Amino acid sequence: MARLLFISGLIFFGWLAYRFLKNTWAQRLREVEQAEQNAQQAHQANPSRVQQIKACTYCKTHIPEDEGIYRDGKFFCSYQHLDRYLEHQDN
Numbered sequence: 001m002a003r004l005l006f007i008s009g010l011i012f013f014g015w016l017a018y019r020f021l022k023n024t025w026a027q028r029l030r031e032v033e034q035a036e037q038n039a040q041q042a043h044q045a046n047p048s049r050v051q052q053i054k055a056c057t058y059c060k061t062h063i064p065e066d067e068g069i070y071r072d073g074k075f076f077c078s079y080q081h082l083d084r085y086l087e088h089q090d091n
């Protein structure tokens, strides 16, 4: 009889543990899904890669890096300012 009670108790606690773990896993799974959804939404809100903003060496105007020109490690907003900068340097 005591043995039967012991086994019943074991099964009962096993079932409790199973239920607890199942709930925990389900909750974790929901959290992961939520995080993935948030990441996806953030990606959709800002699909383009992070663009670097650089200051023109001549006029100090800040423009996106891929719209300007690099010359000798210096950044310029236009060829006009590149030429003016070079002229200014020569004098």
Ligand SMILES: [Zn+2]
Binding pocket: 056, 057, 058, 059, 060, 061, 076, 077, 078, 081
């Ligand atoms: Zn400029």
